Amino acid sequence: MAEIAPGIxxxxxxxxxxxxxxQDGIANIGFVVGEKSVAIIDPGGSRDDGxxxxxxxxxxxxxxxxxxxxxxxxxxHVFGCVAFEADKPHFVAHARALALLVTRGxxxxxxxxxxxxxxxxxxxxxxxxxxxxxxTIDLGGRSLSLQAHRTAHTDNDLTILDDRTATLWTGxxxxxxxxxxxxxxxxxxxxxxxxxxxxxVKLAVPGHGPVSVAWPAGLDDESRYLDxxxxxxxxxIARGGSIEEAVGTVGLxxxxxxxxxxxxxxxxxxTAFKELEWE
Amino acid sequence: MIRSILTTAMLIGLAGPALAEEDEAAQATRWQELKSTLxxxxxxxxxxxxxxxxAPTRALDASTVPIGVSMSTAGxxxxxxxxxxxxxxxxxxxxxxxxxxxGPDADPRSLRTxxxxxxxxxxxxxxxxxxxxxxxxAKFVKAAGGCSAPSTKDPQLAxxxxxxxxxRLEGNSVPVEGSVTTAQLLISHPxxxxxxxxxxTHNYIPPHYIQxxxxxxxxxxxxxxxxxxxxxxxxxxxFGLRLDGDGPLxxxxxDSAKGDYRRDFALLKGS
Numbered sequence: 263m264a265e266i267a268p269g270i271x272x273x274x275x276x277x278x279x280x281x282x283x284x285q286d287g288i289a290n291i292g293f294v295v296g297e298k299s300v301a302i303i304d305p306g307g308s309r310d311d312g313x314x315x316x317x318x319x320x321x322x323x324x325x326x327x328x329x330x331x332x333x334x335x336x337x338x339h340v341f342g343c344v345a346f347e348a349d350k351p352h353f354v355a356h357a358r359a360l361a362l363l364v365t366r367g368x369x370x371x372x373x374x375x376x377x378x379x380x381x382x383x384x385x386x387x388x389x390x391x392x393x394x395x396x397x398t399i400d401l402g403g404r405s406l407s408l409q410a411h412r413t414a415h416t417d418n419d420l421t422i423l424d425d426r427t428a429t430l431w432t433g434x435x436x437x438x439x440x441x442x443x444x445x446x447x448x449x450x451x452x453x454x455x456x457x458x459x460x461x462x463v464k465l466a467v468p469g470h471g472p473v474s475v476a477w478p479a480g481l482d483d484e485s486r487y488l489d490x491x492x493x494x495x496x497x498x499i500a501r502g503g504s505i506e507e508a509v510g511t512v513g514l515x516x517x518x519x520x521x522x523x524x525x526x527x528x529x530x531x532x533t534a535f536k537e538l539e540w541e
Numbered sequence: 542m543i544r545s546i547l548t549t550a551m552l553i554g555l556a557g558p559a560l561a562e563e564d565e566a567a568q569a570t571r572w573q574e575l576k577s578t579l580x581x582x583x584x585x586x587x588x589x590x591x592x593x594x595x596a597p598t599r600a601l602d603a604s605t606v607p608i609g610v611s612m613s614t615a616g617x618x619x620x621x622x623x624x625x626x627x628x629x630x631x632x633x634x635x636x637x638x639x640x641x642x643x644g645p646d647a648d649p650r651s652l653r654t655x656x657x658x659x660x661x662x663x664x665x666x667x668x669x670x671x672x673x674x675x676x677x678x679a680k681f682v683k684a685a686g687g688c689s690a691p692s693t694k695d696p697q698l699a700x701x702x703x704x705x706x707x708x709r710l711e712g713n714s715v716p717v718e719g720s721v722t723t724a725q726l727l728i729s730h731p732x733x734x735x736x737x738x739x740x741x742t743h744n745y746i747p748p749h750y751i752q753x754x755x756x757x758x759x760x761x762x763x764x765x766x767x768x769x770x771x772x773x774x775x776x777x778x779x780f781g782l783r784l785d786g787d788g789p790l791x792x793x794x795x796d797s798a799k800g801d802y803r804r805d806f807a808l809l810k811g812s
Contacts, residue, residue: 502713504779506607529601536605536775540702540729
């Protein structure tokens with residue numbers, strides 16, 4: 263756990279897939295401490311991951327946990343919700359997150375249960391505070407500005423800006439070191455990156471990568487990867503090539519620059535190809 | 542580092558472990574039932590000299606699994622060539638992807654499309670020849686969740702281009718009258734199967750899927766297909782086409798909501 267700016271605590275997620283050893287603690291998660299209450303930013307990837315985070319909060323402060331904010335619906339970010347039920351916080355998410363939590367949640371939970379066991383897998387909570395555009399959370403003496411984005415990494419990415427320190431929690435709109443995974447729109451993601459660049463940010467917490475990065479330079483690697491995929495897929499489409507051909511050829515010059523590249527690049531190309539063939 | 546393939550897809554969640562993977566006996570039983578439903582008592586012969594199926598061993602995206610069928614058009618077994626083709630994803634809630642009929646302007650040696658795969662399953666392709674014989678082939682594909690995956694990442698955009706039809710020639714070849722070419726048909730359609738949830742209302746979206754596609758060249762049939770919900774969203778069909786005369790290539794699509802979409806394509810220069 264690192265305090266990257268006053269009152270902003272981040273737990274680094276390992277660059278692995280979920281295992282019993284890491285308890286799906288693979289995403290960067292953490293919390294922000296105000297004068298009256300605490301907001302959790304992503305409660306973790308499993309029951310134990312969430313409980314460990316809650317213990318970290320209690321080692322720092324006795325203030326109540328008023329909010330649990332979900333940056334998006336993916337399991338490594340939300341299945342620690344169960345660890346915070348007793349705090350009765352407001353669960354907060356992008357308005358579109360609820361539908362995907364419901365439709366894919368059971369599948370995710372069963373998959374995680376195969377690794378951790380059903381109870382240890384944890385579960386999500388249905389968010390009651392849904393953000394369609396912007397919202398503010400008051401923690402007493404410090405406020406968090408929430409912004410819901412257009413379809414990018416997923417269709418329900420939410421960023422959280424701490425006004426006191428100008429620290430931006432990007433969720434999975436920013437991957438560093440670990441290869442980005444596209445579960446939304448490659449063109450939307452590139453547009454959102456341009457929006458994020460303009461925000462008044464000093465420091466950012468990526469969803470995967472180091473606990474903090476300089477802004478906006480931290481966006482550069484991801485931006486280069488997404489630009490390359492777009493360019494190379496458009497070239498395959500322009501010469502009448504197939505989706506199979508694109509999967510076998512696109513993005514490979516980035517292979518040595520990213521962890522878990524072989525696990526995600528082919529699927530990223532598939533998703534992006536389907537989008538770009540309708541441009 | 543121990544890496545679980547199983548969890549690789551979890552971060553994205555469209556492909557993943559089969560929650561209850563069928564054993565080989567169950568797979569065989571399932572196919573027997575499907576075969577009997579489709580073909581009754583007619584013999585179906587497995588013969589890779591006549592028909593082969595290409596599919597990924599493990600799907601990258603279970604909602605869009607590219608598959609390809611190659612069919613022989615010569616040889617004593619298949620006099621008259623292939624006239625029909627069935628594609629079946631055995632383990633899907635609605636297993637039939639489509640029943641294709643080939644016309645005089647088809648080159649049925651190759652056909653590719655993209656399908657949804659809901660669990661680890663066999664995919665079958667069955668060809669019928671002009672002399673009424675049936676030949677099959679199968680491939681096992683590891684993929685899961687493709688039927689309930691959100692059908693589209695951007696529903697508004699998808700509906701705004703609903704029914705848009707595109708045709709492109711493979712390799713951007715310059716078509717010559719009388720030649721055989723490979724063309725790809727793209728149809729913008731969510732092909733909702735009733736298993737996806739509306740992002741705003743949180744109700745399940747009623748099924749809205751393509752039922753028939755008919756492609757003609759000039760006055761002659763290239764192929765038609767009776768389709769079902771196992772076809773991917775924004776269906777893509779790559780097929781062989783005999784450029785028999787001036788055309789045009791005419792495409793008609795009908796869906797389950799009585800949508801009717803048609804478009805002509807002049808493929809030959811100056812036609």
